[in-house]
Amino acid sequence: MTEPLKTLAVWKFASCDGCQLSILDCEDELLAIAGAIRIANFTEASSHVIDGPYDLSLVEGSITTAHDAERIREVRAQSRFLVTIGACATAGGIQALRNFADVAEYRRVVYARPDYIETLATSTPIAQHVKVDFELRGCPIDKRQLLEVLSAYLHHRKPVISTESVCTECKRRGNPCVMVAHGTPCLGPVTQAGCGAICPAFNRGCYGCFGPMESPNAASLADRMAQLGMTEPELQRVFRTFNAGAAAFRAEGERHGR
Amino acid sequence: MTSNDPPASPTAEAGHILPAAHFDALLTLLHEDGFDVRGPRVQGGALEIGKLPNAAALPQGCSATQEPGAWRLQHTGTPAWFGITHGGMSWKALLHPARTRLWSAERTADGFSVHEDAGPAKPFAFIGVRACDLRAIAVQDNVLQRGPYVDAVYNARRNGAFLVTVDCAEPSGTCFCVSMGSGPAAGSGYDLALTELDAGSASHRFLVRTGSRAGEAVVQRLGLCEATHQDSASAKAIVEGASARMGRSMDATAARATLSANRESPHWQDVAQRCLSCGNCTMVCPTCFCTTVEDTSDLSGDIAERWRLWDSCFTFGFTHVAGGTVRESAGARYRHWISHKLLNLHEQFDESGCVGCGRCITWCPVGIDITAEVAALPQDVS
Numbered sequence: 001m002t003e004p005l006k007t008l009a010v011w012k013f014a015s016c017d018g019c020q021l022s023i024l025d026c027e028d029e030l031l032a033i034a035g036a037i038r039i040a041n042f043t044e045a046s047s048h049v050i051d052g053p054y055d056l057s058l059v060e061g062s063i064t065t066a067h068d069a070e071r072i073r074e075v076r077a078q079s080r081f082l083v084t085i086g087a088c089a090t091a092g093g094i095q096a097l098r099n100f101a102d103v104a105e106y107r108r109v110v111y112a113r114p115d116y117i118e119t120l121a122t123s124t125p126i127a128q129h130v131k132v133d134f135e136l137r138g139c140p141i142d143k144r145q146l147l148e149v150l151s152a153y154l155h156h157r158k159p160v161i162s163t164e165s166v167c168t169e170c171k172r173r174g175n176p177c178v179m180v181a182h183g184t185p186c187l188g189p190v191t192q193a194g195c196g197a198i199c200p201a202f203n204r205g206c207y208g209c210f211g212p213m214e215s216p217n218a219a220s221l222a223d224r225m226a227q228l229g230m231t232e233p234e235l236q237r238v239f240r241t242f243n244a245g246a247a248a249f250r251a252e253g254e255r256h257g258r
Numbered sequence: 259m260t261s262n263d264p265p266a267s268p269t270a271e272a273g274h275i276l277p278a279a280h281f282d283a284l285l286t287l288l289h290e291d292g293f294d295v296r297g298p299r300v301q302g303g304a305l306e307i308g309k310l311p312n313a314a315a316l317p318q319g320c321s322a323t324q325e326p327g328a329w330r331l332q333h334t335g336t337p338a339w340f341g342i343t344h345g346g347m348s349w350k351a352l353l354h355p356a357r358t359r360l361w362s363a364e365r366t367a368d369g370f371s372v373h374e375d376a377g378p379a380k381p382f383a384f385i386g387v388r389a390c391d392l393r394a395i396a397v398q399d400n401v402l403q404r405g406p407y408v409d410a411v412y413n414a415r416r417n418g419a420f421l422v423t424v425d426c427a428e429p430s431g432t433c434f435c436v437s438m439g440s441g442p443a444a445g446s447g448y449d450l451a452l453t454e455l456d457a458g459s460a461s462h463r464f465l466v467r468t469g470s471r472a473g474e475a476v477v478q479r480l481g482l483c484e485a486t487h488q489d490s491a492s493a494k495a496i497v498e499g500a501s502a503r504m505g506r507s508m509d510a511t512a513a514r515a516t517l518s519a520n521r522e523s524p525h526w527q528d529v530a531q532r533c534l535s536c537g538n539c540t541m542v543c544p545t546c547f548c549t550t551v552e553d554t555s556d557l558s559g560d561i562a563e564r565w566r567l568w569d570s571c572f573t574f575g576f577t578h579v580a581g582g583t584v585r586e587s588a589g590a591r592y593r594h595w596i597s598h599k600l601l602n603l604h605e606q607f608d609e610s611g612c613v614g615c616g617r618c619i620t621w622c623p624v625g626i627d628i629t630a631e632v633a634a635l636p637q638d639v640s
Contacts, residue, residue: 029557036557148554155559160552164537164573167623171541172356172568176304176346179623181329189536189623203302214574215535215588224327224624 006055009041013061018140019086052078062088062123076130087139092245096123139209139242163214170197185225190216211243218252272490274482278462281313293383305345324430326625337458343430348544365560377414387423389441390615394544425453431505432616440613442500449473453493465493508629526589537570539618
């Protein structure tokens, strides 16, 4: 007798849909995914929705409205295992820049009818609202890491997801260090591995899409980037992108730009 | 007895001469003998170790400056072919690969079958190994081949490798091989040792010393002329000049006592303020040998693989045991690394784990300098 397939649901909160699209981007593996797990609720892929509860939920996006703060509790209640995917869900995303600004003023300046807009003053990660079983980093997530998390979940093992620096995979890949060899500022030393060191492989500095690594020393790196010519506003800006709300990047951003 | 054993009797005392114009004959011979010939190449504004089809692929006309946290390629038009000491990549990347699949297993009707990957198809020939890196290979030989447990991956890649060294004429700003007794002239373990002479002139040539029977055979087959005593005097002067221009120095003997006496020094916290724990020093170190293994399975659960990767003692995972990570502070991790290099390897393998190549200084994004950190610790006065 074969065990029935586990069910999968994919949820969207405040986000750009890029991480969900990473699932559909698994073109070669898509049939294998569909064969290994029952895609029960994934409206980006199909309007056919099967009611919960679900064995595994993938949650994209951050919490920016009171309605979403309520909805994530409902999602948690019907999910046996909940994995957040991407920088929005794990750190608040680019929209966490609002955490450093006056949202009421934004609302007044941007919208013709500010009274139509119902929003919270902050963008916060899912883990700040409900229990999260595993967080997958990235803006967007890496498709190989997603497949690894799904495989690990299906076969009851711990996913092999490194929390060390981008430098470790950059060096293993044989890239020359862009910071040392070219003087290009790079967030690789303080950023979690997982992307495969894509940007340095193309001679660009790391943008920090995967958020802070396990033991980030952002202050020391920022001091070095200042020596390489970065101004205070530039230093603030490099730490205030997709993971602006992650503790280590937030603290370093606050240290600069004045 | 293998072909890499030392020669039974010394060859011509002063060595032989390989004219630069005939350098390709050496490379052709090695290619024809079935070697995978690798050497330094400029790629993307940095120095890598790549396939070496001919001498024209060498970094001719280039040099590089090295200082803490900075490596810069210079198109100086120097006539030397081996004007760049080294880049961040060492021969370790070929002998002890950064990522290697140890085995894969596949589910079968009555269980599972295991497949091991074969080693490289061809033996390596390395051209332009620096003296420090030759010592580093010897350190890894000791660790990975000479103990009770021989590392199969390393063994398959190291055995039969043909090593051609080039003595350094111009050390970099972070070099300290003289302090570590590893250079700038190649010690033992090479097949051929070259010294580049009179680059830029019509008599641009290499003094060739042989270090093995395999090396002797190559010299004979190339039909090289014997060198004069003046050639060897020139080579000696080049090496002496390089020795006098070391970018850095360290008292390696005192360092052992200093590190022993400063396990609890507040200086480790000072290093921790700067250290990124990024692991770059361990990745570029030509003697660092630590690895981790990762097991994966595919979605169907029918295929499993075990991969081996370079690990770093700067990660939490390195000392993760039940209950957590043993070395939680960056200071503790740096202390462990520097102690392992300069002190602990002596106790385990009777030699230093540091060869003075200076890569950890140059390729540290924030320029932490192993020689300066040793010097900053209070000297052992006992």
